[in-house]
Amino acid sequence: MTHTTTHTVMIGAPAKVVYDLVADVTTWPYIFGPTVQAEVFERDGSTERLRLHAFANGDVRTWTSRRVLDPANLHISFEQERSAAPVKTMGGEWRIVPIADSATRVDLLHHFTAAQPEAVDVILNAVNNNSDAELAALKRAAEYGDDYDKLVLSFSDSITIHASRKDVYEFLYRSDLWPQRLPHVARLDLTEAVTGVQSMEMDTRSPDGSIHTTHSVRVCTPYDGIVYKQTHTPPIMAAHVGRWTFRDIGDGVEAGIEATSHHTVVIRPEVVPEVLGADGTIERARELIRHALGTNSLTTLRHAKEFAENG
CATH class of the missing domain: 3.30.530.20 (START domain)
Structure with a gap:
């Protein structure tokens, strides 16, 4: 049986700004609380394959996903290629909907099947918690606007061994x-x-x-x-x-x-x-x-x- 969820947030920022934040997975670990690691390991036009490590119900899980970016319509669809138990299959879509010049609605949709019926509530809890956390974080980052870049500090130090x-x-x-x-x-x-x-x-x-x-x-x-x-x-x-x-x-x-x-x-x-x-x-x-x-x-x-x- 396939289960579905929809989570929504209103964001006081232009839709393109919101879309770009979701599209760039390199920012996910420091924008989205549940995400530990996100990397694109294959890209073909508008299709990307991702490897992710993220928290689900307090534990770090890993999986690979294929996603399709549609910047013209501000949609990003995704399907897990190899899910982590107890998930059997999972996919969904980010829908970024312009409401006004600086007002955007984001709908985050998921559909999934469970490896065992008794795991449905566990998966639902993880999807609900992570979706709420991700949308709240996306709202904060987008609403900082141009100031957000000033708040992000990236640097590195190297040594020869x-x-x-x-x-x-x-x-x-x-x-x-x-x-x-x-x-x-x-x-x-x-x-x-x-x-x-x-x-x-x-x-x-x-x-x-x-x-x-x-x-x-x-x-x-x-x-x-x-x-x-x-x-x-x-x-x-x-x-x-x-x-x-x-x-x-x-x-x-x-x-x-x-x-x-x-x-x-x-x-x-x-x-x-x-x-x-x-x-x-x-x-x-x-x-x-x-x-x-x-x-x-x-x-x-x-x-x-x-x-x-x-x-």
Whole structure:
């Protein structure tokens, strides 16, 4: 039996702005709360194939989808090619409907079948929760308008390591050992119920001695990279996602890798004065976040270099 749902939101922004946010999957991890990772691995004209990791009822699930973009009609249809249990099949459509120049209705439709009848309510709960969260997040992002770009901070830091991908990856993957290996990590609890999907609670020590606790989920692909998303962020951040990547460089005795830490943060503008004081600005928040995250990432990469090169 096929089950259907429809979720709707009104957004105070032009329809084209809303459509573009939905069409660009690279933004989903930091716009949509449930999405951990989204990548296009095949594109043919208006058709794309996606690989996604996202929360469903508190657990991270992975699946592949095929979607068709129709920018002329502001529609995007999608069908899962390989669903994650207990879903048997799932598809749907984003319908972006212009109401006025800066008013848009978004209808998010789903249809699905369950692998077992008793799983229908579980799937419905996940679809309802995720759809509501995604539409609310889409509304916030679209209604920021041109200011949204100022709130999104993306940057990366790289270091050259004359060692194998395997050794560097293992250092980053074994984050349970970071309290013994990294000076800024005071405590770290790690669970990996599903191979390659880690949940991490970490206490980070700041230069002033204060401790900040973060919660993250990580998707680990052996020797290729690690993608992560903070599920509980500091008050000044609406979202924080990142990844560790490797690029082979050099030959012979000069062979090695370029290891890179990537970050994307979305700043909460309404919290900036509370955190930084009445004179706090978005630009100052960007500078402080860039410095804090970049410092910790480079510290981690330098220790990974020492570990991989010298054992």
